[in-house]
Amino acid sequence: MPNIKNMALQGLYRLGVPAILRRLPAPENSMTVLAYHAVTDDPSYALPGIRVTPRLFAQQIAHLVQHYTVVDLADALEQHAQGRPLPPRAVAITFDDGYLDNYTDAFGVLKAHRACATIFTTVDPVLDGGRFWVSWLYEVLLSERPAPALIDEVFGVRPEAGTEAAFNAISGVLNYCPRAEREVLLDRFAERLDPGATPPRMLNVAQMREMQAGGIRFGSHTLSHPILANIDHEERQLELRRSRARLIEALDRDVPLIAYPNGRAIPRNFDASVMADCRAAGYRAAVTSRRGPVTSGADAFAIPRMGVSQMGGIARFAVTLERFRAAARRSGKNGVGA
Numbered sequence: 155m156p157n158i159k160n161m162a163l164q165g166l167y168r169l170g171v172p173a174i175l176r177r178l179p180a181p182e183n184s185m186t187v188l189a190y191h192a193v194t195d196d197p198s199y200a201l202p203g204i205r206v207t208p209r210l211f212a213q214q215i216a217h218l219v220q221h222y223t224v225v226d227l228a229d230a231l232e233q234h235a236q237g238r239p240l241p242p243r244a245v246a247i248t249f250d251d252g253y254l255d256n257y258t259d260a261f262g263v264l265k266a267h268r269a270c271a272t273i274f275t276t277v278d279p280v281l282d283g284g285r286f287w288v289s290w291l292y293e294v295l296l297s298e299r300p301a302p303a304l305i306d307e308v309f310g311v312r313p314e315a316g317t318e319a320a321f322n323a324i325s326g327v328l329n330y331c332p333r334a335e336r337e338v339l340l341d342r343f344a345e346r347l348d349p350g351a352t353p354p355r356m357l358n359v360a361q362m363r364e365m366q367a368g369g370i371r372f373g374s375h376t377l378s379h380p381i382l383a384n385i386d387h388e389e390r391q392l393e394l395r396r397s398r399a400r401l402i403e404a405l406d407r408d409v410p411l412i413a414y415p416n417g418r419a420i421p422r423n424f425d426a427s428v429m430a431d432c433r434a435a436g437y438r439a440a441v442t443s444r445r446g447p448v449t450s451g452a453d454a455f456a457i458p459r460m461g462v463s464q465m466g467g468i469a470r471f472a473v474t475l476e477r478f479r480a481a482a483r484r485s486g487k488n489g490v491g492a
């Protein structure tokens with residue numbers, strides 16, 4: 155649905171404003187890290203805000219390859235940490251969660267453009283083939299439309315009408331649960347709702363290995379997607395250390411990066427103690443859902459990103475990339491090479 159903001163974005167895009175802005179330099183140690191989730195035409199398992207159609211994705215990657223320098227995130231962050239300059243208009247591509255569509259719908263596009271990317275996988279579902287609770291919950295809420303009384307009975311919440319409201323209310327409970335407790339609640343819900351089996355939604359190891367051979371790197375998104383700032387110490391250690399160890403073993407490759415799982419409307423999904431624990435667990439950097447460019451002062455364990463969704467199409471994507479570079483310019487006034 156068109157709105158004023160989208161019309162303004164379309165106008166800026168058609169007038170060629172992003173093309174003019176791209177000529178302006180940004181500090182040479184800045185970059186933008188894109189955060190994708192699902193790349194699919196199928197609306198059944200991912201919230202609209204974390205979905206991009208394959209057609210728009212192909213347009214976006216073509217745009218990036220034509221006008222920006224796509225860099226490998228781990229390498230670029232290493233360079234950034236050492237104070238070495240990054241290429242002009244550096245952009246890194248990342249995906250969170252580890253959806254199967256990253257293989258079926260995104261990998262071919264990335265390969266065709268020789269664009270590298272990092273996929274942060276929720277490690278237990280991808281390595282064990284079990285349900286990924288976030289997408290499973292959304293999918294069954296959308297398909298089964300459970301009665302409010304049932305949601306209240308199992309999770310103790312009474313959301314407003316609508317699937318997204320139900321999802322937000324229930325995930326608000328589950329985000330704070332230890333793994334075992336969360337699984338008990340979900341099993342109880344599944345038993346009462348009886349939704350039947352859902353199709354596979356997550357990557358598997360064979361696909362990940364094939365993608366790795368094709369230039370894709372993998373990072374941890376924890377074992378089970380909890381809010382790290384809100385779980386107890388032991389549980390957090392397991393989520394950080396075991397996910398990394400399992401990925402290293404499955405892929406035979408170092409895993410230097412992690413993406414913090416985030417919950418909608420949760421103001422703090424990581425804090426100083428989460429950052430310190432990540433460092434101690436052997437990670438060299440962590441990406442977040444905070445919006446902004448990576449600039450000279452960036453903390454390696456609080457790397458901001460630019461979330462990408464279907465909204466606003468290619469115009470919004472092109473304009474937002476340049477808004478991020480403008481923000482980097484402002485923050486780099488006294489930085490290197492501005």
Ligand SMILES: [Zn+2]
Pocket residue numbers: 250251375379415416
């Ligand atoms: Zn996630």
